[in-house]
Amino acid sequence: MQKYSLIICTLLLLAIGCKEEKLEPLTKGGNAPAPVSNVTAESLPGRVTLRYSTPSDPGLLYVKAVYETRPGKTMEVISSFYNNSLTLEGFGNTDEREVKLYSVSKSEAASAPVTIKVKPLTPPIQATFASLAFEPDFGGIKATFVNEDSANIVIGTLTRDEQGAPIPADMFYTSQKAGAFFVRGFDDTPRWFGLYVRDRWQNHSDTVWKQVTPLFEEKLDKKLFKAMSLPTDAKAWGSVLLQNLWNDKVEGGQSVTNVWFRTQNGSGIPHHVTFDMGVTARVSRVIQIPRGAFDEKTLLYSAGDPQIYEIWGSNSPASDGSFNGWTKLQTCEVVKVSGLPIGINSNEDIDRAQAGHEFLIPADAPAVRYIRIKMLQTFGNADYFWMAELTFFGEIQ
Known part of the structure; x- marks a missing residue:
């Protein structure tokens, strides 16, 4: 009996010790701070920088922006009360969208939102996609690109199987302003190749396709x-x-x-x-x-x-x-x-x-x-x- 009592006590202690710790606000209670004011937006390639005036409230902890990079994909960005700006990233196109800005207190009480419409400039994936070019090379293709914003991007290469379905051939990771890369390993018969650009937020460009014949080597x-x-x-x-x-x-x-x-x-x-x-x-x-x-x-x-x-x-x-x-x-x-x-x-x-x-x-x-x-x-x-x-x-x- 003592043996089973010892096991039960041990399990109880483990349960208590493994209790999930819940993070609490810095303070409790209090009113929500006033909203930010004088909000302006600077459009940049694939991103937008917002500048604003913060309320004079000793309880203010941070400012939060809530927005969608694409339908159904919501993102949040926060900035300390010491700052008066924040940058929204992850836009895959130049569509206009709404951003809601909240002032948030130390007790996690949020102000009424300030809504502003933003319109980013052409994102790096679209600008790089427009610059893509490729030609036959030994055993495959040589592709060139321009990435003026030095963004962290991936250029994906596709080819087609015997049924004509797209299949992956290569992935090229880069943050270079411009460059070239090669996709090898194919024989000297006509073949379809496609290139597209992706960013770290999983935004994709279209795919440019071309049939070429790799050079023999x-x-x-x-x-x-x-x-x-x-x-x-x-x-x-x-x-x-x-x-x-x-x-x-x-x-x-x-x-x-x-x-x-x-x-x-x-x-x-x-x-x-x-x-x-x-x-x-x-x-x-x-x-x-x-x-x-x-x-x-x-x-x-x-x-x-x-x-x-x-x-x-x-x-x-x-x-x-x-x-x-x-x-x-x-x-x-x-x-x-x-x-x-x-x-x-x-x-x-x-x-x-x-x-x-x-x-x-x-x-x-x-x-x-x-x-x-x-x-x-x-x-x-x-x-x-x-x-x-x-x-x-x-x-x-």
């Missing part, structure tokens, strides 16, 4: 790549190997030297390295993953991380290591998405590094077998460079 087989050592090539640092640039390993820590490649200190600027792809191909694009993209993140966009370099190609490289017989395929500049200074990286910077920095090779570039990477500048202005991985795409000749 394939990933070049890294197993055929071979390191070369011509007389003018930079030497590797320590025991690292040039073939680390194509071993499909991108993380492993500072002590692992079979993951990334690094040239010796004092290699000078410019300096270069050379390798054989094993086949002759018209290169369409190159993806570079920097050291520090997945670990050692303090090294990302700093020290020996490449900022500007050139990709050269040849079918008959000069044995003396000169640039005779070489053609420059592309000048590659790695740009930090955030624009933040060295040592400070945003999540978007890291995401871009992990996805790889992609560089297109002009369509009129010659087919080549041998590749030379010529380093011109690193983020830390170092006289050496390091890199985790290079991946080449193109059409074998």
Whole structure:
């Protein structure tokens, strides 16, 4: 019997201890404050800023705005009694709508509402949607956009299945003012692609559709790549190997030297390295993953991380290591998405590094077998460079 009594007492104590705590107003009782006055509205892209005069009432705690971003979607914004403005966000169009403003006391008593009509300017999703353009590219499409307000948006890509129903293909997250992105992984047959824009309040633009035929390309087989050592090539640092640039390993820590490649200190600027792809191909694009993209993140966009370099190609490289017989395929500049200074990286910077920095090779570039990477500048202005991985795409000749 004692055993059951002990269990009952324990359950009672747990029930008391787990009692839900109810938040109470700062004070109880009292009259509602007077409404705000002198309300004005400033229309902005996808948002509206309201300015007002607060009542002289020692019991005033905050001002609350209640509005609909779209039919059935109500939002509230509050602002401390210290302020005389608040901003309403989340509008997906320029329709006029009503906003109700309340003065609220410390006892949560609300004043009579002050109603004002507002009309936001064109929201970022609509402005960005109007700027969207896309064209066929290797393995898919290249899309461009303008996002003047630097809003946090998502550009969604759709395609169609065999029955013609829309299906997701890709999602591109950005707050850049302008830029481009690529959607890959499709063969060179006609296909419908659609683009739309979404914001964090789940407002959606329309979808623009177009049928395009992706350009043919394939990933070049890294197993055929071979390191070369011509007389003018930079030497590797320590025991690292040039073939680390194509071993499909991108993380492993500072002590692992079979993951990334690094040239010796004092290699000078410019300096270069050379390798054989094993086949002759018209290169369409190159993806570079920097050291520090997945670990050692303090090294990302700093020290020996490449900022500007050139990709050269040849079918008959000069044995003396000169640039005779070489053609420059592309000048590659790695740009930090955030624009933040060295040592400070945003999540978007890291995401871009992990996805790889992609560089297109002009369509009129010659087919080549041998590749030379010529380093011109690193983020830390170092006289050496390091890199985790290079991946080449193109059409074998």
